[in-house]
Structure formats: C-alpha cells, structure tokens
Amino acid sequence: MKILVSLFAFALTLALTSPSLAEEGHGGGGHENLPEKMNALFPQPAEKPEKHDVPAKPELSAPAYFSEVAGDKTALTWKAVPGADEYHVQVATDPNFKWLVANEYHHKTTSFDVTGLEAGKHYFWRVAAVKSNNWSTFRKSFFATSMFATPAAK
Structure with a gap:
C-alpha cells in the first residue's frame, strides 16, 4: 500500500510540474546564447605560444x-x-x-x-x-x- 501511495504522489507531482518545465525550455527563462554572454563577461587571456x-x-x-x-x-x-x-x-x-x-x-x-x-x-x-x-x-x-x-x- 505504501508503494502505491508513493507512486501516486510521484505521478501527481510529475503531472503538475511538467507544463511549467516545458514552458521554461521555450525561451521564457532568457537563457539564449548563455555561453556567449558568459564569455563576454569573463574574457579569456590571450594565448602566448612561446x-x-x-x-x-x-x-x-x-x-x-x-x-x-x-x-x-x-x-x-x-x-x-x-x-x-x-x-x-x-x-x-x-x-x-x-x-x-x-x-x-x-x-x-x-x-x-x-x-x-x-x-x-x-x-x-x-x-x-x-x-x-x-x-x-x-x-x-x-x-x-x-x-x-x-x-x-x-
């Protein structure tokens, strides 16, 4: 019985949070081009081959x-x-x-x-x-x- 209740709670949590997770991935979070933005904030030192x-x-x-x-x-x-x-x-x-x-x-x-x-x-x-x-x-x-x-x- 405990296992059944745990599975039901997990399924309910997943059902309630999946629409909000899907919305985050579609541009709502402002994370486009994040690597480029971070590299602009912290530029890498110039390479010196010698x-x-x-x-x-x-x-x-x-x-x-x-x-x-x-x-x-x-x-x-x-x-x-x-x-x-x-x-x-x-x-x-x-x-x-x-x-x-x-x-x-x-x-x-x-x-x-x-x-x-x-x-x-x-x-x-x-x-x-x-x-x-x-x-x-x-x-x-x-x-x-x-x-x-x-x-x-x-």
Missing part, C-alpha cells in the same frame, strides 16, 4: 664522462640553452641523486664550481634548463647527466 615551449636539454661540456678530477674542487660547464634564463644543477655521490652534495635551483650561468670533493669517490652531476616565467606548462627540460671520479688519496 610559453608552451619546453627548454632544450643542456649539452654538458666538462668534466668529460668518467674523467678523473684531481683536488677538492672542479668547475662543471655546459653550453647555454636558447630560451632558458636559469639552470637547475645537482651534484651527488650516487646515481639516483639521493645523497646530494649540491642542489642549486636558480643558477644563472653555464658553469658551476663544486668544492669539498673527497678523494676516491665517484660524483654524479646533472643540469636542466629552466624558463622561469613558463608557469603555464613545463618550466624545466630533461636533465643532462654525467659523472666524474676523484683519484684515491696516496
């Missing part, structure tokens, strides 16, 4: 891959990347870059001095080019990675 360009991967210069570096410091160098205004430089003692010796996010030049190197270790370094104003898409290129070693102490 902001979608991802910087190229840097080309590392020195020290050469798997070369030996004498002393407790060295200069890491790479070629400038067109469009990049800074670089992310990392130096670590493991190839996964978990044990960082240096981590410079906003380096402006194409060389980086590493100091405090220990004898008899391998050092891994990598550089990524960054477009600092490129917040709408990728700001950073892929890392270019290399490594060098320090000779064992005698």
Whole structure:
C-alpha cells in the first residue's frame, strides 16, 4: 500500500510540474546564447605560444664522462640553452641523486664550481634548463647527466 501511495504522489507531482518545465525550455527563462554572454563577461587571456615551449636539454661540456678530477674542487660547464634564463644543477655521490652534495635551483650561468670533493669517490652531476616565467606548462627540460671520479688519496 505504501508503494502505491508513493507512486501516486510521484505521478501527481510529475503531472503538475511538467507544463511549467516545458514552458521554461521555450525561451521564457532568457537563457539564449548563455555561453556567449558568459564569455563576454569573463574574457579569456590571450594565448602566448612561446610559453608552451619546453627548454632544450643542456649539452654538458666538462668534466668529460668518467674523467678523473684531481683536488677538492672542479668547475662543471655546459653550453647555454636558447630560451632558458636559469639552470637547475645537482651534484651527488650516487646515481639516483639521493645523497646530494649540491642542489642549486636558480643558477644563472653555464658553469658551476663544486668544492669539498673527497678523494676516491665517484660524483654524479646533472643540469636542466629552466624558463622561469613558463608557469603555464613545463618550466624545466630533461636533465643532462654525467659523472666524474676523484683519484684515491696516496
């Protein structure tokens, strides 16, 4: 019995509201061209295609891959990347870059001095080019990675 009463109430509600719903859809609500009206109120920013360009991967210069570096410091160098205004430089003692010796996010030049190197270790370094104003898409290129070693102490 409860189900029958519920169905009757639902049918009565539907019958009473369907004419008013039908009238709303026929221009009575003033919703014609609503997307165009909303876009006129909130214009979209102008598209800048150069902001979608991802910087190229840097080309590392020195020290050469798997070369030996004498002393407790060295200069890491790479070629400038067109469009990049800074670089992310990392130096670590493991190839996964978990044990960082240096981590410079906003380096402006194409060389980086590493100091405090220990004898008899391998050092891994990598550089990524960054477009600092490129917040709408990728700001950073892929890392270019290399490594060098320090000779064992005698």
